[in-house]
Amino acid sequence: MQTIHDEIREVSQVVVRLHTTVLAVVGAVVTGMGLFIMTVWLVLKGGPQAGVHLQLLRHYFIGYSVSWSGSFLGLCYGALIGGAIGWSTGKIYNGVLLMRQDRF
Numbered sequence: 001m002q003t004i005h006d007e008i009r010e011v012s013q014v015v016v017r018l019h020t021t022v023l024a025v026v027g028a029v030v031t032g033m034g035l036f037i038m039t040v041w042l043v044l045k046g047g048p049q050a051g052v053h054l055q056l057l058r059h060y061f062i063g064y065s066v067s068w069s070g071s072f073l074g075l076c077y078g079a080l081i082g083g084a085i086g087w088s089t090g091k092i093y094n095g096v097l098l099m100r101q102d103r104f
Contacts, residue, residue, distance in 0.1 A: 017097060020090030024083045031082025032075045039071035 035057075042051035043066060051066030058064045061077040 017094050018090040020087050020094065023090040024087035027086025027089075028079040028083035031085070032077075032079030035078035036071050036075040039066055039074050040068075042066050043068060043071065 038054060039051070042054060055066050057074070057077075061074065064070050064073050064077060
């Protein structure tokens, strides 16, 4: 009969590690395309005050604006930020998982 300690060890060895590169690429694509699509949507919508809130990103992303050129620049900035967040998330998750596996 297995004890609780043996069951926890067995489950912790089965937990899957994340591929940080894949997570970084997915984060880059999702974030970059998201910012691109939001910017293009507001450019096509037009109006006197189109994208007032999204325009605030120019304080963080140098050169960004709610325009066609800003949408491509936003794609690059979004991909860079999303990739960095995805990679960091994967590294932290794998590090915590490794620490937990060493403990049991």
